[in-house]
Amino acid sequence: MKLGIKSLWLHRLRSTLTALGIIFGVSSVIAMLAIGEGASRTAMEQIARLGSLNIIVKTVQPPEDQQATGQQQSLQEYGLTYKDAERFRNSIPDAEVIVPIRRVAQQAWYRNRKVPIEVIGTVPWHLETSPIRLILGRFLTSADLDYKQDICVIDGGIVERLFALDDPIGQYVKIASDYYTVVGIVSSQPSTAASNQQEKQETDSSKAKAGANAGNIYIPLTTVKNRFGEMSMQISGSTGRKIEKVELQEIIVKVTNVDLVLPTRDILATLLERFHKKNDYQIIVPLELLQQAKRTQRIFSIVLGSIAAISLLVGGIGIMNIMLATVSERTREIGIRRALGARKKDIIFQFLSETLLLTFAGGALGIVLGCTIPFFVTHFGKMPTVITGTSLLLSFGISGAVGIIFGLYPAYRAANMDPIESLRHE
């Protein structure tokens, strides 16, 4: 063992170059796993935020309508309706809550400040289907809904942009031409993959009107229906004007347990199919997305694993090559040791431990390097990375395995040399 360290030290450059194969192999394993894990965790978190018990039905513009925008003026009526929400309520007894949502892009005023916002007309149990939390005051109540109260709950983004230092509770916010009393504050909606996509679509079509959204203002659905109606006007291009009539943008159905998600999705699908001739809706099942993401993750892991395996194989072959050279270089030493009483297994142990020393040293350096790469990726690439204990353990195990697999043959060769011939070797 002592001699092993000595001889590795004696051939510093050669040992380092050899170990580089392992260093890069191990560090690439760790870095790739960290990046992969980081990516999949964010994806999963985003999906989980949508709620794994939720089934989200969204209004989408039917494709034939999009083509028909050439006409000068047209009224388009599409999307989810209050009737749909009613039908859902009647045909899905397992639903814990059903949340119909109406979104309107608007501007909110407070004193002389103005910000673009999204009005979300919803129901008191909205919070059960959403990751947002109540921070201050109260959320909407059934009474608000029944009496079509002019009240609103605003989110953190709006507090920041509109109120700055003022306490918003009890203040009035002006949206369109009406004033709403602020009764509560909720956390901002965390951006999700799905909502990002949606935002993008929205900004594409209504950029001029909305601009960058400061946040959401939650208002009772009944109030929204009353104040804003169902019509919205869109100016497309320079020629056409288009009036759309959409009752609800979204209906979220939350079921009581995971096993009900897919059957409920099927019921919703048949229901919608029957009443919507136009293809003007989309069903999103976060649970399914989650499962899909897991499948993708598995494939990703296999691909990364193969790349890592190949790089370690190359590293291992390098080590084997160098150990074979070392063995033939030290033939005479082997002969001397054999003459002085070393058994074959002593020689095997000597060379194997030397190889293992090399690979473990390489593995340790690889782990250090492998942990720094994700740090830089996170810092400069703004990508989340997660180094798991398993990946460290795995790479340590792998470097040991590489050492044994690729060290065994050279060690075996050394042990089986004829001692007399080895002693004669120059």
Add this chain to the structure above:
Amino acid sequence: MAQPPDKHPDFTADGAILVFDKLCKNYQLGAFELKVLQEIDLVIRKGDYLAVMGPSGSGKSTLLNIIGCLDRPTSGKYFLGGQDVSLLEDNDLSAIRGRHVGFVFQSFNLISQLNIIENIEIPMFYQGFSEHQSSARAQELAELVGLGDRTRHRPSELSGGQQQRVAIARALANDPLIVLADEPTGNLDSQSGKEILALLDNLCERGKTLIVITHDENIAHHAQRQIRLLDGRIEKEWYNR
């Protein structure tokens, strides 16, 4: 160690530690069989100092390798310390080499990366001595061969004669039954050669059993007993004095 299956009759007679019984060694070179040693009978007793002479290619080194269990006879029997060595496996032969045989080579054969103490320790390492025990004994042996003050030096920092003394110390490490030297002075000037011979004489006086191969009549005269090999046979055997 396992007891020998049968003892050679000579062991009962006196203090024989090594017995050859019609020992032969052949090398197969293609279809041709090269007979290097032919029916060698030899008995060596404890405390013997034997010089092996003979022209080049007569089989001296081959004989010594077989005695040292580095090589196996083609036929015949070889008993070392009462044990039939010709039947043993590689692992046991290694153990016997480490335990009962001390080698001194013409070209010293020290390991250049190790210092003097570490070189002397090698045979003890393979016999499972503790680091502490072996380094104490190595120091003792280094002093015995007159190199007690050079123990941290590398072999390359020593003269040839000094290196050979280290090799002798190493050969003595496990207090072997027999010390084998193949032309131990072959690579040395006459002065260093004399020192080495004096050291070997000294070992003999202390009761070590020695076998030395040499081409030099003067060296052979140091031994009590000489054999002369010719074409793989003992051509002549006599006692000095």
